[in-house]
Amino acid sequence: MSELLDGFEQGKVTSAARLITILENGGDEAEAVMEEIFPKTKGSYRIGFTGPPGAGKSSLVYGLSLIFREEGRNIGIIAVDPTSPFSGGALLGDRIRMQKLSSDPGVFVRSLASRGSLGGISNCTDEVADLMDAFGKDLILIETVGVGQSELEVAEKSHTVIVILVPESGDGIQAMKAGLMEIGDIFVMNKADHPNAEHAARDIEDTLRLKDVAEGEWRPPVVLTSALEGTGLDDLVGRIAEHHDYLESRDMIRGMRKRMLHSRVKGAFMDRMENRLWNNSGIGGLMERRIEEVYSGTMSPYQLVRELEKLVRVE
Ligand SMILES: Nc1nc2c(ncn2[C@@H]2O[C@H](COP(=O)(O)OP(=O)(O)OP(=O)(O)O)[C@@H](O)[C@H]2O)c(=O)[nH]1
Numbered sequence: 001m002s003e004l005l006d007g008f009e010q011g012k013v014t015s016a017a018r019l020i021t022i023l024e025n026g027g028d029e030a031e032a033v034m035e036e037i038f039p040k041t042k043g044s045y046r047i048g049f050t051g052p053p054g055a056g057k058s059s060l061v062y063g064l065s066l067i068f069r070e071e072g073r074n075i076g077i078i079a080v081d082p083t084s085p086f087s088g089g090a091l092l093g094d095r096i097r098m099q100k101l102s103s104d105p106g107v108f109v110r111s112l113a114s115r116g117s118l119g120g121i122s123n124c125t126d127e128v129a130d131l132m133d134a135f136g137k138d139l140i141l142i143e144t145v146g147v148g149q150s151e152l153e154v155a156e157k158s159h160t161v162i163v164i165l166v167p168e169s170g171d172g173i174q175a176m177k178a179g180l181m182e183i184g185d186i187f188v189m190n191k192a193d194h195p196n197a198e199h200a201a202r203d204i205e206d207t208l209r210l211k212d213v214a215e216g217e218w219r220p221p222v223v224l225t226s227a228l229e230g231t232g233l234d235d236l237v238g239r240i241a242e243h244h245d246y247l248e249s250r251d252m253i254r255g256m257r258k259r260m261l262h263s264r265v266k267g268a269f270m271d272r273m274e275n276r277l278w279n280n281s282g283i284g285g286l287m288e289r290r291i292e293e294v295y296s297g298t299m300s301p302y303q304l305v306r307e308l309e310k311l312v313r314v315e
């Protein structure tokens with residue numbers, strides 16, 4: 001591992017990539033890598049991209065990357081490997097784009113296996129983002145496969161959250177249902193080359209207008225883009241900069257980083273506690289023995305909860 005870390009220090013992409021694999025595998029080795037990496041992070045800016053499958057997230061990330069590169073930014077891209085049944089069709093396009101980007105030393109692209117069959121976001125997204133940060137990437141773009149929880153998770157990991165919608169499928173309503181309206185800092189109506197796009201964008205604007213936004217606070221804009229034709233991307237880059245400036249003017253960026261770390265430490269701690277409780281404290285065993293009684297009606301579920309609780313001592 002020390003050889004890999006040396007390589008990493010010297011800016012070798014192959015070393016960084018192998019360290020990411022270690023992070024992906026988790027366990028003690030991953031933790032040892034993080035011990036080395038974490039102190040080297042410099043506070044990169046993180047942008048999350050979420051939205052329904054096939055909305056054009058990868059295409060936009062690619063298009064934006066080219067612009068950010070022209071601006072001289074050093075970029076890391078984390079994509080969830082599109083292994084889900086929803087997004088299998090995009091795989092080839094993703095691969096081709098990734099290859100093009102990978103040949104640019106100013107871009108570090110990595111796709112990570114998603115957790116579970118529903119896609120979402122990878123367990124080690126935070127760690128990989130930190131590694132890219134420590135590797136000198138000042139801007140990290142994180143794409144999720146938009147299903148269920150992942151939107152909310154990416155919001156916890158990003159300074160700016162971009163919600164990408166498309167005109168065709170009544171996305172506005174879907175977005176509200178999925179809670180996307182709450183988490184988006186910028187809304188993108190992609191596929192503006194489709195006839196319905198402007199109308200759909202106005203729908204989203206109308207919905208957003210209902211949001212309670214205090215005077216002077218950020219009101220999420222709606223940007224029309226066509227990742228296919230490359231239109232609207234400069235506008236989107238401008239909006240991202242505005243949101244960044246808004247956060248900075250209120251000195252919120254460091255506070256957000258603190259909150260991100262807070263939720264991360266808490267998450268990791270709770271995972272560990274759950275494991276320990278369930279496997280090492282006898283709770284799992286007691287549960288197995290007594291659940292029959294709950295099933296047969298001689299004990300209530302809450303009685304069993306109290307019994308389990310007795311095994312845990314929290315001072
Ligand atoms: N017409 C049109 N097609 C687009 C546009 N943007 C993306 N597409 C196409 O839509 C399909 C899906 O694009 P992706 O960028 O892979 O979408 P995604 O949101 O990353 O998809 P998943 O990662 O699978 O959820 C591809 O065939 C793209 O070429 C656009 O602005 N206009």
Ligand SMILES: [Mg+2]
Nearest residue numbers: 057058082090
């Ligand atoms: Mg994609």
